Amino acid sequence: MVKASFIVEGQTEIELVRSDYFKKWLMQYCGIELIGNPKDGNCKGKGNMCAAKLEALAEKIRKQDAPDVIVVLADLDPDADVLCITERKKRIGSRHIDLVVIARNALEAWFLADTEAMRSWLRDGQFYEPVPESHMQPWDALKNYGKAANRGPGSKPGFARKFIRDQRFDLERAASHENCPSASYCVEKLKQLGNKGKS
Structure with a gap:
């Protein structure tokens, strides 16, 4: 079982990550155990989702909770003139981070x-x-x-x-929508991340 901590952009992401549904789904379908308090990984959005701040936060979480992996869940954030997922990931960075998932344009x-x-x-x-x-x-x-x-x-x-x-929101149902590729990417990559721990 892979132990994971999440860094999130805001309150909606916290509500998803800390929900009983999501924790059970991670364990059952991805082989991932959520550890730590998602509130500890709340960047509170906007300018805080930058490489320098995320690197420090990820390092703190690694020392505090000792997860196997750290996942960042963020919005594309068109308000900040970031219209490309690749550019958004560049701004977030990758040091101490194992997976970055970007919801287009926001998790809602x-x-x-x-x-x-x-x-x-x-x-x-x-x-x-x-x-x-x-x-x-x-x-x-x-x-x-x-x-x-x-x-x-x-x-x-x-x-x-x-x-x-x-309403029993289901991430896999969202991912199965033909026009919601960011949810599909999230499901696919989380399953891959968990399966790495089984090999």
């Missing part, structure tokens, strides 16, 4: 890609978001869908927590 796009969970939340059996990653601000898209269905999402972390728990 993965929520939009889980059609079953969205139908449950909106109480709309016909809902389908054809291009979840096309929204520059997927959180705004979620708010608009919720408003139209009289299902106000509330705060971003509160919504993420309830969406994962109550």
Whole structure:
């Protein structure tokens, strides 16, 4: 079993990583045990997701929790004029980091890609978001869908927590959406990372 710690960009990512669902999924399908407190790896976004700060944080986590691997989960962050995943990864760096996963344009796009969970939340059996990653601000898209269905999402972390728990958000379902490649990449790379520990 590979032991992993996560460095995340913000509260939505924390809600996913610390959820019972995600921890069970990591163990069952990836052979990865989550260790440490995801809050310790919260960079709080924007300018903090740079190589110098992440290198120091990763080094601190390695000393504190002794994980086998460290995974960074971040947004593409179009607000910071980073429109390319390769450039985003360059800014994040790789020292002390084993895997970098970038959600395009933000992790909330993965929520939009889980059609079953969205139908449950909106109480709309016909809902389908054809291009979840096309929204520059997927959180705004979620708010608009919720408003139209009289299902106000509330705060971003509160919504993420309830969406994962109550609507049973499933990362693999999001990854199976034909237009959500960043979720698919996340699933594929986490499984590869866990399988390395079995060889």
